[in-house]
Amino acid sequence: MTSSYKTNFENSKIIPHTRITSQSQITDNYEIGEKIGQGSFGKVYAVKEKATDVKWAMKCINKLEKSIAIKLLEREVAILKKVKHEHIIKLKEVFETHEKVYLIMEYCEGGELAAELAKVKKFSEAETKNIMSALASAIAYLHKCDIVHRDLKLSNILLSNNPLNSNDHLFIKVTDFGLSVIKGGVGHENMLKSFCGTLIYMAPEIIENKTYSQQCDVWALGVIAYQLICGIPPFMSDDEDLLMAQIRSGEYKFFSPAWDNISSEAKNCIEKMLHLDTGYRLTAAEVLQQPWFTGIKDTLQTSNVLEMMSSWKDDLLKDHLKEEMENDEDAEAQAGGSHTNRDENEEVDEKPKSIEKEKIKKEVRQKTPPPPALSSQVASVSSPSTSSSKKNSSKSSTSKSSKKTGKNIIPKEANEKKIIL
Incomplete structure (x- = not known):
């Protein structure tokens, strides 16, 4: 039938x-x-x-x-x-x-992206940018549909031919939705809890058994982008406990010479995808708005809602302090009358208003320091070979490491405690 x-x-x-x-x-x-x-x-x-x-x-x-x-x-x-x-x-x-x-x-005749990377060792920055643009577009679409993939990795990305460009053999297709889930909305009650995925790509909030959201996919995007450029993941260890400790710390490194000629825009985008704080981590849609993809270099660009809220808070505080200062001046003028009524020995404050404004700016800076994680990001992109706010204590490109930590973990709701695929 x-x-x-x-x-x-x-x-x-x-x-x-x-x-x-x-x-x-x-x-x-x-x-x-x-x-x-x-x-x-x-x-x-x-x-x-x-x-x-x-x-x-x-x-x-x-x-x-x-x-x-x-x-x-x-x-x-x-x-x-x-x-x-x-x-x-x-x-x-x-x-x-x-x-x-x-x-x-x-049917995807190009096979897995993982196999292609193993063959070419690493992709150029331009190739990586094209792959990541397509991948971020697909993930942003999924998130708009309230779908969280939860197992993004190189072996779950297939290569096909671009129907509009026969020379493009890096036209990707996201596959394997067995661990994916459809959320019920954006509220706290709709946060996810199941421990699942592939460890190398797993977000720190999952490893720490915290509730998590679609932002776990963005972390995986960061891992993939890093891996495509230099050939190995940002977090690697033969020992699973050590690997989880690395991911929890969020420490990795843009090591030399692999990252020497990679643009600061690419590094900055990867850093923002691999932010430990999910509130400051880019969303999939925000990834596509980064200078690495748009080509627009804007040092004042705010990357997410929390950063914009912090900026608005500074502006509001400045306006509040300025208003207080002007109200105090008006009150003094009304209470004291003109300067001719003051005692001759009384000193009159003749500071220019520009100095007062500088005081306001200084006070605002003291009261609203930038988030520590963002400060470390700014410092990190100054040199390609320095730590990026993420340092990796153990780098290895052996297949043994990749196999040992590249296992799939099935969610607990599938009636299994922890099943390895």
């Missing part, structure tokens, strides 16, 4: 969901090719639609072996039915038997 249905999401797409009795009903429409991927919960094959000769990817999940796989699959399907973005993988249709579920998805 074939049926098309729409999920409860307001903007959901109608995706065909066909319940079949055997795989032969799939082969009637698709020619199944080579296996192009395999995970703990299933396999991925290249397939070609017979009617159009268009290539697709078919993800095959066994429903009977592991119930956790089905929970993640249901989550992924629900989200892919909701979204439509040029840099997010497209779901074409779903087939389901009693034993298996088959997802027909967009």
